[in-house]
Amino acid sequence: MKREVVFTLLLFISVLFVNAQIIVTDPELPIADQPVTIYFDSSKEPGALKNFTGDLYTHTGVILEGSSNWMHVIGTWGDNSTQPKLTYLGNYQYSLSITPDINNFYNVQGGEVVKKMAFVIRSADAAKQTADLFVDVFELGLNINITSPSQNSLVIELNDAIDVSASATLADSISLFINDEFIKTSADSTSLTHTILADEYGENQVKVVAYSQSDFVADSFFYYVRQTAIVEALPAGVQDGINYTTDTSVTLVLHAPNKNHVFVIGDFTDWLAREKGYMKVTPDTARYWIEIEGLTPQNEYRYQYLVDGEIYIADPYADKVLDPWNDHYITNETYPNLIEYPENYTSGIVSVLQTAQEDFQWQVAEFQPPAKTDLVIYELLIRDFIAKHDYQTLIDTLSYLDSLGVNAIELMPINEFEGNLSWGYNPSFYFAPDKFYGPKEDFKAFVDSCHARGMAVIMDMVLNHSYGQSPLVQLYFDKNTGKPAADNPWYNVDSPNTAFSWGYDFNHESQETKDFVDSVNEYWLTEYNINGFRFDFTKGFTNTPGDGGAYDVSRISILKRMADHIWNVNPNAYVILEHFSANSEEKELAEYGMLIWGNMNHDYAEAAMGYSSNFSWGTSRGRGWNVPHLITYMESHDEERLMYKTITFGNSSGNYNTKNFSTAIKRMELDAMFFLTIPGPKMIWQFGELGYDISINENGRVGEKPIKWDYLDINERLRLYQVYQSLIKLRKAHEAFRTSDYSYSLSSTLKRLHLNHTNMKVTILGNFDVIDGGIDPGFQETGTWYEYFTGGSIDVTDVNETISLQPGEYKIYTTRKLEVPDIISDVDEPKLILSGYSVSIYPNPSPDEFHIVLKTDKSAYIMLEVIDLSGRKLKSLISKKHRGVLNLTWDGRNDAGQDVPSSIYFLRAVIDDQTEVYKLVKQ
Structure with a gap:
């Protein structure tokens, strides 16, 4: 049956309520080329505008034939001054006159057919609004519409009465049929009313037919008179x-x-x-x-x-x-x-x-995830990381992340959330991968591809709250208060947290919630082979009133119970908490085996800008913990970007200014020196390794952000990537970076870190000031120490002899000589322009072949090779003397003839004693 109004709450609740006629029209059947008046009754509105009497505006447009999108929308969303204002009539009633007709009011173009008018009604301050409201629109001619009941399928009890009303246009008569049996004809050719007594069990169809001399149209609904449901136990082995x-x-x-x-x-x-x-x-x-x-x-x-x-x-x-x-x-x-x-x-x-879905064929059946303390996690939001926002493209970027050295990828929430462009912290369905990122099989392929590279996959899971599209919220919801009903098995009516609350708060002391949480976690671990969870706002996993900052025995018990169930399913699974509660509580949870998020954004930002800072809280030792289970991060999805803060608010002295791009990007290297080298798990936010300098608040805090793969064209940013890469390589290759024997001085602008291991000792020095400084290195022993980045050495006879550091300068000294990392140097110099030579590459990007044309004015020794992001040679193209035009093709394969994955590569051109590097993007 065609309903007069279909309404669903996008922001609150998408539940159909019977006979909630919050919008009616005059005439009852709006015609596209005629005027109509809309009447809104706030006393029947189930959400925030219930019984509202202030000024109201409407965001409105139309739904055209063949589309479900809003079209010809009037004004700008969020700007009431550009949108129609409703007239208050008193007694909660409002009206809106649509004149001279619907088509003209909405500027509908010739050939377009309006099927519905669409409305969101909002308060003047935009703080309160309805859901989407729709009103059917008809073409001039013979029409019939059942206006009551408002559903096309009713479930009723024996001997219930059903009031039927219908309206017609250009009809000569209207007749009513039940199960194809004629009941009555209305004496009025524009409307029909009738009351049905449901005196028999079973299924029934009600049909109303409007007749003209040459035609007829019909509308119908069904009702089912139910008997008591059959009572029977669940079949063996089935679950919710x-x-x-x-x-x-x-x-x-x-x-x-x-x-x-x-x-x-x-x-x-x-x-x-x-x-x-x-x-x-x-x-x-x-x-x-x-x-x-x-x-x-x-x-x-x-x-x-x-x-x-x-x-x-x-x-x-x-x-x-x-x-x-x-x-x-x-x-x-x-x-x-x-x-x-x-x-x-x-x-x-x-x-x-x-039914009969094909089983996914896992290529990595047994995956051994990295140890908790060795984790280098890369947090990313698929939407803002790759333009195509799908798993297949994400798979194609794994070579970039693999080359960087990260061993775990943490995806911001990917289970179904409200809308498409969200961060994902407004979850609705907990077992369904959000389709905006692709099919579930592609997500499995992504997990499998990560495992093939030794990377774990961590899923950001939101079990503190849900939003209105969640069916668990909808099942028990009080439409009068706009809150979960008191008998909701899973949710609190009100959040007990007096400071921090989102959506509808899970009642974590409820057995139903505990069972649901366990089923969600177990499902993703077993069905998708993910390696663990980062749980959002676990401070809220309690019913203890307050802001959640104090030690909470109940919350500790809830989290330990949840973790025990996870580890019973997969003993190696990561349980990561965004907790931010009392240190004594975090210490207890960490020592129970969980990992705790450690937000150090403020201090690393202050340090990068050239102000006072202290990194000690970014160490497990600094917090008094007995296990290194603190996941320290300088940036996450939730913090302002370090590079942005530095170039916007940085400190200066004389000619040294951290707001300067070249200086600021070097300060990012300095931060990394005292971030990735401190023992314990770490997390990097996407593009932090390239110095992402766009504010978190651009386009709104959770709005889409520019995707900056073009940063790799900038030598300073590529160098920062390589610095990250070399530091992560150190962590993986040498036990000293996983030692429990370390000390530090991290509270002044001149910072020092000592790492001690039987295989090697490490001293890291850095000047975070904006002026020159001298630091006591406090070397752990005398003898020869080697500087990692230069390969140079110093002979230490006095372990406390001052070492001078320029502002932003850093040193990593080791007692073993290590391989010097291949990092771009002299990035402050202008990019080398090869005199007398030119290099052209096309197409670029390319899915397979790259054509390379090199022209030389004189005879020269030429070497061309393709390298990856780590500087490793993949393919030698030529190495010989040549003059004139040289045409070459790289077929996307390495020297072994293997096709290299989609990623970013470089063509290194050496011509006599000059070198230049060109980016190649293999799609």
């Missing part, structure tokens, strides 16, 4: 969610304590509440379940649950859902052949099941 029993059958289980009845509706029930979708209930009334047979193997079926006849939800345990508001922005390239949303059959999120 989707249980695939054979290639043609499935058992669905919904955990919904204290609900009255549940139907599954979907492709297999014609989207109606029918006998074959009526779910059985367990003896304890906690779960509803049904066996569905006769399914076609590998065919996808769309479905929802209809709970108590009025709440429509997708399956909380589905691993694929369809979103009517956001899926149309996902391209076929990102998610090929995505099944269509069932338009005109339902509203809200829809779940998908598919």
